[in-house]
Amino acid sequence: MKFTIKTEGLHCGHCDAAVESALLNVEHVTDADADHETNVxxxxxDEVVAPEDLIAAVEGAGEGFKVVDIQVA
Structure with missing residues (x-):
């Protein structure tokens, strides 16, 4: 299962790395790729993950990070 998460607040590679690391700490997340240029x-x-868990990970990864939209890709 793949999720596309539109965000606000990612400004650099360090932001990307923080979000990717936070998502990889969510059980059953096998890969994460953040792009601050597109804020996606x-x-x-590998299994069903609640979108709320992904939102919490992204928004908890750094002050000012916000999820605008989340979709199953």
Whole structure:
């Protein structure tokens, strides 16, 4: 299962790395790719993961990070 997460607040590579690391700490997330230039994060999961868990990880990764939209890709 793959999620596309539109965000606000990612400004640099360090932001990307923080979000990717936070998502990889969510159980069943197998890959995460954040792009601060487009403010889009793609998370891949090997089992069903609640979108709320992904939102919490992104928003908890740094002050000012916000999820605008999350969709199953």
């Amino acid at each position: 994060v793609v998370a891949e999961c």
